[in-house]
Amino acid sequence: MPGIRSRITPPSTTGGPAVGPWKSARRTAGLVAFAWASAAGTTGLAYLTLGSEVIPIAVGVLLCLAFAVMLLLLHRAVWLTVLSAVPALFVLVGSVQYAPEAALEQRGVRESVVIVADTAAGTSSNNHRFTLRGTDGKELEEKLGFDGDAWAPKVGDRLDVMRDPEGAVPMEQADDVDAAGRLGGLVGGTVTWTLMAVLAGWRGHVRRRRGRDSLMYQLV
Missing domain, CATH: 2.40.50 (OB fold (Dihydrolipoamide Acetyltransferase, E2P))
Incomplete structure (x- = not known):
């Protein structure tokens, strides 16, 4: 009717329904949880497979790629996903190498x-x-x-x-054994992932509200 303002939320220009802030927050929290679970899971797997880095490296690479894909879907822009490769390297190296170096420091x-x-x-x-x-x-x-x-x-x-007197971990030069440094890189990379996930969630929500949830805008 004339004079009555419509309270219906206009649809997105892409034809999709608007995403509410709580839904965006849940998606962001889910990605943050995945990041920490990936780092912890790869580290735990490295402990279980001491002496063989092939399995934790393979699993860690898959989890890093999965995080990158989910970050892209949340943010709908490529640049942040590309930047996430740097902390991913710290997460991968730290989670794979922390376990054997900690074992050498403890019982070596x-x-x-x-x-x-x-x-x-x-x-x-x-x-x-x-x-x-x-x-x-x-x-x-x-x-x-x-x-x-x-x-x-x-x-x-x-x-x-x-x-290693038990022979489970390969010998290393003493100066190269730095479990604390590996742990610091692992935590630092995961924290950076967390900040990127929060940024991706916020910017992704804003982009969807503005109707820019389209691959044609993914480089912006």
Whole structure:
């Protein structure tokens, strides 16, 4: 009737129903919960599969990709999803490497050794496996692995290593064992994910209210 203002919410220009603030908040909270569950789950899996990083890496990559897809669907813009790859790397590396390094710190044996042989010596391979001799003059059964030539130790160098007496975790150079640093990267990456999810939820809600819930606007 003339003079009476309609209280019906105008439909979105994309033809979809308007999304209420509570629904957007629930979606955002769900994505935040998924981020923390992914980080915790991958870390727990790394503990269960100590000595084999293939499984936690594969699962962690899938969970990181799933987070990126859900972030895209929530935000409906690509740029924030692309940026999420940086904290995803911290989450993946931290969750996979924290467990073995924590195990080495808790039960590992520190020992001073000398490199007496290198499987990559005289070859073009960057995959080094060093034969080590302990202070008692005996060679260790376990070899120290090192990938790459940059900062690679040489035959004759003396190192301090951490080795697992149970043999579940590969030996590492003592200076490289930093469980606290891995945990800090894991938590920092997950917190950054959380902030991105909150930003995506807010901007996604605003975009839908303005009728910009369309892939044609996803780069904006």
